[in-house]
Amino acid sequence: MSKKKKILYGVLIVLVVIQFIRPARNNGELDNENAIFTSLEVGKVLQTSCFDCHSDKTNYPWYTNIQPLGWWLNNHITEGKRELNFSQFESYSLKRKLKKLKEIREQIQEGDMPLSSYTLIHSYAKLSAEQKDLLIKWTEVTTNYLSDTITQGKE
Ligand code: HEC
Structure with missing residues (x-):
């Protein structure tokens, strides 16, 4: 067998073998008591554009x-869940919630989320200008609301 053929077979074997090494699926409950509480409208956008990497349940496309x-x-x-998990959001401390809301606003304003490598394939997850506005407003209103609970000593 020529050297070239040997390398080709080697690569093929590796490709076949790695098909059997599958990561555990992220397939938990979306509907739990710690899941983020939002309006239906905001919830829908988060679910479509963010939940695959930032919740306990991923909708796996065939190519995975x-x-x-x-x-x-x-x-x-x-990595996404380590930074922000919408399925656990209500269990975060007030301080962490405020920090995450600020980060969400920044990520959306800068167009960094959802990741462009992801929207390349999942074009439906791209945020429209209206959806961006909606999410940014939501982070602002929620931030004000949570800050009020601090000044009123409710937390
Ligand atoms: C394809 C997976 C994926 C999707 C979809 C996705 N993210 Fe992320 N996100 C990540 C990863 C990975 C990180 C951590 C690494 C980084 O910051 O790039 C992250 C980090 C973040 C962070 C923390 C950034 C910081 O300041 O440290 C925020 C906030 C965030 N994402 C918000 C969102 C929002 C809001 C959406 C939906 C509009 C979204 N993400 C969609 C993968 C994703």
Whole structure:
């Protein structure tokens, strides 16, 4: 066998073998008591554009059955959830909630979220100008509301 063929077979074998190494699925409950509480309108946008990487339940597209694409998304989910998990948001401390709301606003204003590598394939997750406005307003209103509960000594 020529050297070239040997390398080609080697690569093929590796590709076949890695198909069996599958990351555990992010397949928890969306409907739990710590899930973020928002209006239906805001909730829908968050679910469509953010939940795949920032909640306890990912809607897995077919291509994630192909490795290493599945590993790649899994990595985003792990890192995304570490930063912000909408399924656990209501269990965050007041301070952390305020910090996350500020980060969400910044990410949206700068157009950094959802990740562009993701919207390339999931074009439906791209935020329209109206959706951006809606989310930014929501972060502002919620921030004001939570700040009020501090000044009123409710928390
Ligand atoms: C494809 C996966 C994916 C999607 C979809 C996604 N994110 Fe993220 N997000 C990440 C990852 C990975 C990180 C951590 C690394 C980083 O900051 O880039 C992150 C980080 C963040 C952070 C923390 C950034 C900081 O300041 O440290 C916020 C806030 C955030 N995302 C908000 C959102 C919002 C809001 C949406 C929906 C509009 C969204 N993300 C959609 C993957 C995603």
